[in-house]
Amino acid sequence: MYGNIVILSGAGISAESGIPTFRDCNGLWNNHKVEDVATIQAYYQNPKVIHNFYNQLRKDIEDKKPNPAHFAITRLQHEYKNGTVSVITQNVDLLHEKAGNVNVVHIHGQIDQSVCMNCGKIITSLEDTSVETVCPFCHIQGKMKPNIVFFGENLLSLNQVQKLLSECRLFIAIGTSGAVYPANTFASNAKYYGADTIEFNLHETINHYDFDNHIVGPAGQMFPPYVEKILKQI
Numbered sequence: 001m002y003g004n005i006v007i008l009s010g011a012g013i014s015a016e017s018g019i020p021t022f023r024d025c026n027g028l029w030n031n032h033k034v035e036d037v038a039t040i041q042a043y044y045q046n047p048k049v050i051h052n053f054y055n056q057l058r059k060d061i062e063d064k065k066p067n068p069a070h071f072a073i074t075r076l077q078h079e080y081k082n083g084t085v086s087v088i089t090q091n092v093d094l095l096h097e098k099a100g101n102v103n104v105v106h107i108h109g110q111i112d113q114s115v116c117m118n119c120g121k122i123i124t125s126l127e128d129t130s131v132e133t134v135c136p137f138c139h140i141q142g143k144m145k146p147n148i149v150f151f152g153e154n155l156l157s158l159n160q161v162q163k164l165l166s167e168c169r170l171f172i173a174i175g176t177s178g179a180v181y182p183a184n185t186f187a188s189n190a191k192y193y194g195a196d197t198i199e200f201n202l203h204e205t206i207n208h209y210d211f212d213n214h215i216v217g218p219a220g221q222m223f224p225p226y227v228e229k230i231l232k233q234i
């Protein structure tokens with residue numbers, strides 16, 4: 001049976017927890033255009049809008065609960081003994097952590113963090129931020145940015161991701177459209193290094209050739225039985 005397992009999650013894994021996905025809402029995120037709230041240019045042009053948007057998003061997802069797909073990962077991490085089980089997530093919500101998942105790499109940042117654009121230090125807090133916020137490290141005002149990777153910025157933890165992909169034997173994508181680079185190259189990357197690849201989605205994605213298997217349906221229903229199957233095989 002497999003060695004290390006890597007799970008790549010996207011917005012679809014949180015859909016059954018009541019958090020809307022990005023590309024299923026007519027290009028609007030909470031009624032905002034992507035280019036207004038998710039590009040680095042937008043942050044520099046109008047930081048107030050960015051702060052307000054992510055303050056609101058933090059409130060919107062604060063009470064959201066993990067669903068059976070997140071909990072199935074916790075189970076896999078506890079019971080799988082043939083290697084490590086790591087999660088690479090594009091989601092800024094913290095539902096993996098809330099479900100008890102460990103080894104979670106947040107490549108697109110996380111909603112409970114801000115980064116100081118002056119000194120680069122990361123602050124973890126659920127408090128609102130604004131253009132008045134002062135960095136507790138360098139004490140400069142007005143340089144805090146939500147620690148969300150915007151279009152035009154580099155992905156976080158790429159070296160760690162490369163290592164995980166090159167060492168995994170099973171790559172599982174859950175609820176990601178495959179529309180955003182470079183996460184949409186991870187499956188083919190893992191395959192190059194010899195991993196089996198499988199995707200869980202409501203439908204086959206544009207990257208379906210990168211996957212050996214496709215499980216079509218809601219992740220909260222389809223993923224727990226798959227974990228059961230893997231655990232039975234070891």
Ligand code: OAD
Nearest residue numbers: 010011012015021022023090108175176177201202218219
């Ligand atoms: P998308 O909104 O692009 O895709 C969500 C995917 O989840 C779609 O392919 C849906 O078919 C699938 N889906 C929806 N509900 C599902 C369910 N219950 N079970 C299984 N699959 C389901 O979201 P991402 O692929 O995560 O970046 O988007 C990638 C990135 O685009 C995001 O991280 C975001 C955005 O730019 C940042 O915020 C930095």
